Amino acid sequence: MRKWVIAGLVAAMICSPFTVTASAASNSPSFVGVVMDGQKIWFPDAQAFVDENNRTLVPVRFIAEQMGAKVGWEPKTMTVPIERDDLHIVLTIGDSTALVNGKEVVFDSKAITSGGRTFVPLRFVSEALGAKVNWDSPTSTVFISIQEDANAKYDEWGRLIRTTHLPKNAKDYPYILADVPNEAYEMAYPYSHPTDSKVSSVLYSTIPEFNKKNVDIWMNRLKTFGALWLNVDYNTIDDSWAQALFATKMQNSNAELKYIRRYVDWVKENKIQVKGYLDPEPSMIYRDGFGKNYVRSKFRIKFVSYSERKDLIYDTWFPNDLKYEKGTWVPNDTPLEKNVWYEGYADIALGTNIGGDWGSTLKVATASLFYNQLIRKVE
Template sequence: MKKRILLVLIMAVLVNGFALTASAASKPPTFVTVVMDGMKLWFPDAQAFIDENQRTLVPVRFVAEALGAKVGWEAESRSVPIQKDTQSIRLTIGSNIATVNDEEVAFDTQAVMQGGRTFVPLRFVSEILGVAVEWDSKTNTVFLTSTEQLNGKTDPWGRLIRTTNLPKNAADYPYILADVPNAMYEMVYPYHHEERYKVAATVAGQAEYSKQNKDIWMTRIKTFGSLWLNVDYRTIDDSWAQALFATKMQNSDGELRRIREYVSWVKENHIRIEGYLDPEPSMSFYDGFGSDHIRAHFRVRFVDYDKSERLLYDQWFPNDLRFEKGAWYEGYTDIQMSTNVGGDWGSTLKVSPTASLFSNYMFVKAAEKDE
């Protein structure tokens, strides 16, 4: 259930920097979904996340621009000017002084830079720019509302539904979201059993595919992705292996052994990866062979490595495919989910041991964007 956050003292919420590394491998970064007026904000690289103090930090440029503000970057002073109508904000990296409408305001913490992006607490920018904020703890979603009423119907997750410019296979889905491109819907389904296969529109009405269960699945996939796609040879350890293993359907300890072998390879091959998975709850389907699949948007970059082999813990990793070091790649993939429980299996669904980023997918090199 969404809980409205009433903000009064907005000038007391800037927080200390938090590096998105694997230094605490068993505690992956908790990435946050941001929905603005029913439309999900698709951040191009650095993602909104919850820090160790349980505050939500966002890359300020993309949120502020979605709110209609103009955002700049002054390299010499390392400051970020934000302007919307008569509202004026200036944040400076490493300083606890912000300027709001030409008045200096002191903070006990600072705006931070991470991965070339400036991060600030979501509540600070959103409240200054005049929008309401709601928080859904079940799905780690922040809802920003700048209008009194959304212009259109929304799905159970507060996303706007569109009825025009539909994908060719729109009938396969319970509805089509306004912020999801047709390419994601039209990506072909993986292999399936013709008689038992069920598309998203078919399973949507079944009890096991309830919002309650899907909320659990989405959280598990996000946690899996925040471990799976964030690897650093300098800090990875056995706690990472055990944490990744815990997100998956555990049929035997054999997979834990294989994950540990991958950890050793990460260290040997000097692998560094950054990325995330963002699953779509309305895009789940049954393959007819005992597994469900959930389509997800992903972004990943292979920061560094020696050999372009087994860069991910993924049995389908294409060793013959060359990734440009440091470049972001984005696309869509079907994440396989499974359970070893019969009957009321909904809440037990976890990431399958054979889940792959490259089993059924499409991706391109992402366009570069400046700060």
């Protein structure tokens, strides 16, 4: 299925605070999730990231305004004033000391600027504004709690469940999330065996391997894969990137490493730069009946630089799903513009060669943003 929805969304230009380079491939920065009152946040200006002190930094304006505060900027003093009612906070760029109602408070990280945006330590700002903050290591997610709702229902990943305005195929899923649109649930399933395929609600209710411990492992592998796959730079990419990407893949043969290396050569030749994020949704998994489990994942991507609009990402879905042929990477025939952000949902396949207790072994089998997807331009 190819469904292009080139439509205007909320104005958003994401200035990434990091770029996955070859030298950092072994510990590439995965997507850091932020969930506020049960709903996942995709920041309009930039995505959260973890600094060298293992502290989560977020774009200050969006997070503070979500909590009812006003944010300013004083260029002469390089300070960020944050105000809400009688609370006054002043952060200084490059300093780990803040003023809270005139008193100095020391925190364990620093406010910084990156890509023209100001990033601040999430825990300090959130707690100063009266929110509760928790870090979930297995899922690399920060949970912010502003207002408690005793009647609300949440899934195992702390996400708010909704019970109204449901998608047409709501029965296919164990529950419906408040922050996922119906169009994502109603996307067609990948090509599958009609009698052996299983929807998400069946997988979670009948197959023991579909438990939170295993699913967290699968999702982290997908995030690691996405941090490499959707972030390439011809100035820095080398064989360590190829090997790191290959390590996230289902090991059918060493032949794929050859294809990945060929892509690396093409990135250098075609002067390709790509930035992006991949955020898999654990409650939306579909088994195709041929051994693959497709995880519906939200993504954002921008093609920053290239000489020829061809083979810009290492897209591993092929029409016959058997062999590599030059020219089958996409996008080649898609109406994508340079330096424009796109976002949407795509199904990324996980598989394994392990029999028996396979629960923790799933890795990326095939991955495409342009096969069975919904994608739209971010303006």
